[in-house]
Structures are given as C-alpha cells and as structure tokens.
Amino acid sequence: MSIINLKPQTALQHRPSALTTQINAVWGQGPSSRYESLASLFRPTFEKIKASRSEREEKRILAFEQIQWLKDIGFTRLRLPSSQGGFDATIPELFNLLIELAEADANLPQALRVHFGFVEDLLLSRDPQFKSIWLPRVAQGQIIGSAWSEGGNESIHEFKTRLSKDAEGRTILNGQKFYTTGSLYADWIDVGITDLYGESASILIPRHAEGVEIVDDWNGFGQILTASGTTKFTDVVVNQQDVIGDQQRFKYSAAFYQLIQLAIISGLTRAASYEVSAEVYKRERNYTHANASFVRNDAQILQVVGQIRGVAYTTAAIIGKNAQAIQRAFEAGLNDNEQLEADQNAIAELEVAQSQTIITTLALNASTIIFDALGASATDKNLALDRFWRNIRTLASHNPRIYKDRIVGDFSVNGTLPPYQWRIGKVDESGLLQTDKAS
Missing domain, CATH: 1.10.540.10 (Acyl-CoA dehydrogenase/oxidase, N-terminal domain)
Structure with a gap:
C-alpha cells in the first residue's frame, strides 16, 4: 500500500513544555x-x-x-x-x-x-x-475547608451535627460528616449544623481544635487527593461568634460551586490535549494500514487530537460566559435591590445548568477518544491516561446533570425558575426524603 509521508508542522508546537504567551493565546x-x-x-x-x-x-x-x-x-x-x-x-x-x-x-x-x-x-x-x-x-x-454532608441520615429540617451546652455551660459541637473536601488542608472547617435554637446554620471550627478528627478515607476512583474524607466532632468547644446563619451566605452559591466543578473538568481536558499531543508526536510504532509513516502525520489521528483540543477550548469559552453571569449576580448582591439580586441569581443558575450536560458530555468523550489516537500501549498504568476519564466522571457525578436538564426544560417551557438550593438525602420507609445539605 502507498504510505504518505508528510512533514509535521513546527511553527506552533503545542507540547506540554511549551506554555509560552503564544501557546496560551491559542486558548x-x-x-x-x-x-x-x-x-x-x-x-x-x-x-x-x-x-x-x-x-x-x-x-x-x-x-x-x-x-x-x-x-x-x-x-x-x-x-x-x-x-x-x-x-x-x-x-x-x-x-x-x-x-x-x-x-x-x-x-x-x-x-x-x-x-x-x-x-x-x-x-x-x-x-x-x-x-x-x-x-x-x-x-x-488561612483557608477554609468543608464539612456539610452527613451521608443522608439526618432529618428533613436539621443536621444531626449540632450545638449543645455541656455541664459547664460551654457551647460544644458533636457529630460526624462525610465528603469533607479540603478539610485536611484547611485552617478552618465550615460545618453545617443545627444551632442551639434548632435552626439550620453553619459554624467555623479551627481545623486543629481538640475533638476534631479528620480521616483520609475517600475511596472514589477519581479526584483521589482532594482529602474528601470523614470528619468527626466530639465535644468540640466552639465560639458562638463563629456561627453563620443560612441567610448570611451568598445567594448564587449553587451556580458558583457547580461552575468550579466544570472549570476543573475543563482544565482536565486541557491537560489531556497536551498529553495526547506529546504522546502522538513522539510515537514511533505504527500500523501497516495507517495513513502516514509517522503517527504525527496521520490525518485521522490528528483529527482525534484536534477534537480533544477543541473540547478544551469550547468548555473554557462556555465557562467564561457562565462566569460573567455569576459576576453580575455578585454585583447585584452589592446593591439593595432584592428583586434584581434574585433575578441575577436565577439567571446565573440557569446559565450554568444549561452548560453542565454539554461540558460533561464533551469532556467525557474527549477523555475516551484519547485512546483512539494511540495504541494499546496507552493503557500502561505508568502513563495514567485513564485518570482523565476517572476524574471527569467523578466530578460529573456530584450534581446529576439529568435533573439540571429538566430544570432548564421546565424553565424553557413553563417559565419555572430553578430552586434556590437543592437538597439530597435518604428516603425513609414512608417514602419521604430525609434531606442532606443544600448544594
């Protein structure tokens, strides 16, 4: 068969070591x-x-x-x-x-x-x-970590992790949290609680306070170094001034926290595009039915690499638009116009929800077709190319995208605004949802 031998383009190398101003401009x-x-x-x-x-x-x-x-x-x-x-x-x-x-x-x-x-x-x-x-x-x-989720076993109105008074009249905290992302790295832990008055609130606890135990027992197949383990609070003496009422928290948090997950996914696709480009460029093994002598000149392989890079570019561009919406929500929050603030918060949530399925679907596909650009040797554990799919899949599983699509559809058809905060929890025997923390 005829093998076409083309010279590679060298005007603009896009290998991982080439993070120059010129390369960054490509994004x-x-x-x-x-x-x-x-x-x-x-x-x-x-x-x-x-x-x-x-x-x-x-x-x-x-x-x-x-x-x-x-x-x-x-x-x-x-x-x-x-x-x-x-x-x-x-x-x-x-x-x-x-x-x-x-x-x-x-x-x-x-x-x-x-x-x-x-x-x-x-x-x-x-x-x-x-x-x-x-x-x-x-x-x-100083940085703040998270301790909100209780695994879905708390009641519909209150956390089991709660404040109380001890025999000496001190305010103490007892409870256990799961998925306490970042808390092992933090100076303070933001803990969802039931306060002394039976109301939902949160409190900031020093990471190294007596009675605080954090265990690195996150067992997910992705995002393994996020320190998303279990935290236990046993008779932790707390300061009442560190309690924060729910009404004091920023109102566009659902959109903000979701967009951070999507930004991480976008960053992963960018890393994937760099790594697959480097692997294709240096690959020497090839097939007899390939389109060129060298893999780096094979038009079909270059198409796959181009698709992955296109996903990295597109997801970042979408996130940029979403971030503008959240910026408007932030600016509205600085004003005293409650209706303007509520409108901008809803718009930000809808914009991010509209993007979620698109970004995750594109990124999951990109993390799979990496292996179409390379041979079976790409599955070598030392390359760890599987981490892109594992990490993206883990991030995409946090907030069900099918429900976000439904929320967007309900708005599009019926004008229904998204919920201010959504909740997750365990369904009891009666079929009632026992809710966890707000997203």
Whole structure:
C-alpha cells in the first residue's frame, strides 16, 4: 500500500513544555486586559505543582506542600481587595485561573472550592464584625475547608451535627460528616449544623481544635487527593461568634460551586490535549494500514487530537460566559435591590445548568477518544491516561446533570425558575426524603 509521508508542522508546537504567551493565546483571549499579567504571577507555581503530580497520585501523597505554595503566592486571596493583600480578581478572572490550576492538578481547585465560596460570603457580608474577624484571617493565607454532608441520615429540617451546652455551660459541637473536601488542608472547617435554637446554620471550627478528627478515607476512583474524607466532632468547644446563619451566605452559591466543578473538568481536558499531543508526536510504532509513516502525520489521528483540543477550548469559552453571569449576580448582591439580586441569581443558575450536560458530555468523550489516537500501549498504568476519564466522571457525578436538564426544560417551557438550593438525602420507609445539605 502507498504510505504518505508528510512533514509535521513546527511553527506552533503545542507540547506540554511549551506554555509560552503564544501557546496560551491559542486558548483565546483572557477575561480581562490585565489577565496575562495576573496569570503570570501564578503560572510558575502551577508548573511546579504539575511536575510532582504523577508521583503524588501514584503514591497517594496528599498535597499539603502544594496547597502551601498556593497560599504563599496569594492564590487563596485572589478575590480579596488589594487593601487586604488580594488581587481584586473578578469572578471571570478567578475561573480562568481555576482552569489553569486544574490543568496542573485537578485535585487542588476542588480542595479549595469551599474556601473560594467563603470568600464570596465575606465580600458580600454587611456584618462589619464578621468582616473584621475573617477578612484578616483570609488575608493572612488561612483557608477554609468543608464539612456539610452527613451521608443522608439526618432529618428533613436539621443536621444531626449540632450545638449543645455541656455541664459547664460551654457551647460544644458533636457529630460526624462525610465528603469533607479540603478539610485536611484547611485552617478552618465550615460545618453545617443545627444551632442551639434548632435552626439550620453553619459554624467555623479551627481545623486543629481538640475533638476534631479528620480521616483520609475517600475511596472514589477519581479526584483521589482532594482529602474528601470523614470528619468527626466530639465535644468540640466552639465560639458562638463563629456561627453563620443560612441567610448570611451568598445567594448564587449553587451556580458558583457547580461552575468550579466544570472549570476543573475543563482544565482536565486541557491537560489531556497536551498529553495526547506529546504522546502522538513522539510515537514511533505504527500500523501497516495507517495513513502516514509517522503517527504525527496521520490525518485521522490528528483529527482525534484536534477534537480533544477543541473540547478544551469550547468548555473554557462556555465557562467564561457562565462566569460573567455569576459576576453580575455578585454585583447585584452589592446593591439593595432584592428583586434584581434574585433575578441575577436565577439567571446565573440557569446559565450554568444549561452548560453542565454539554461540558460533561464533551469532556467525557474527549477523555475516551484519547485512546483512539494511540495504541494499546496507552493503557500502561505508568502513563495514567485513564485518570482523565476517572476524574471527569467523578466530578460529573456530584450534581446529576439529568435533573439540571429538566430544570432548564421546565424553565424553557413553563417559565419555572430553578430552586434556590437543592437538597439530597435518604428516603425513609414512608417514602419521604430525609434531606442532606443544600448544594
């Protein structure tokens, strides 16, 4: 048979080592005119994080050191005002940087997910005492982890993890939480509770307080270094001033937290495009029925690689639009117009919901067709190319996309707005849903 031998294009290499300004431009213009200068402050650390990622995942080495690097360079205070040592980052700038961090290590933005949500609480708070306590803590680099889910066994109106008074009159916390993402890395834990008055609330607990035990028992096949384990609270003495009422939390949290998951997925597809490109470029083994002598010149193989890169580009572009909607919700929250705020929150939730199935479907497919561009040797565990599908599938399983599609359809047909917060829990024998925390 005739083999066509074409010379590879060399004008614009897109291998993982080529993260130049020119290469970054291929992903599209950043969300602001200053984005490149802002991102340049963090990219060297992202590259250092990436260098140790494979070893850490293989040996299950939790990313304490890497989280500290991010704290040291100020990544955790991105959204804070410059007067508080922050960078005045907009929400679109934050999400673009989360995509870049996820490309380096998808575990880290998920571990910091609740921390960035707590910063939104801070920025929108009208409580001067709350801000005076917590703004300096975040400015100093302290981060917040999550402890909300109880596995679905709590009652419909209250958490089993609750505050009470001990014999000495102290306020104490007892309970157990699952999926406490990022808490092992954190300085404080944001805990969903039933307060002393039987109301749903939350409280911030020092990570190393006496009576707090965190176990790294996350057993999922993906996102294995997010420290999403179990946390137990046993007679933890707490400060009442650290209780936060549900009404004090930022109102676009459902859209915000979901978009972080989607940003991580987008970052994973970007990493996949770099890795498959590098593997195709250096691959020497080939088939007799291939289209070219070298795999890197095979038109069908290049088509597969192009599809994967197209997914990385498209998902990031969609997330950029979603982030603009959340930015508008944030700005509405700074005003006193409750109707405007409610409208912008609903729009942000709908925009993200409209994107969820599209992004996850594209990314799951991209993580599968990687193996169409390579041979059976691509399944070698040392390459760990399966991690893209495992991580994307794990992230995509957090919030059922079928329900988001239904919510979008109900709005499209009937004008029904999405629920402010959705809940998850265990169905009891009567068929009633015993709810867990709000999403």
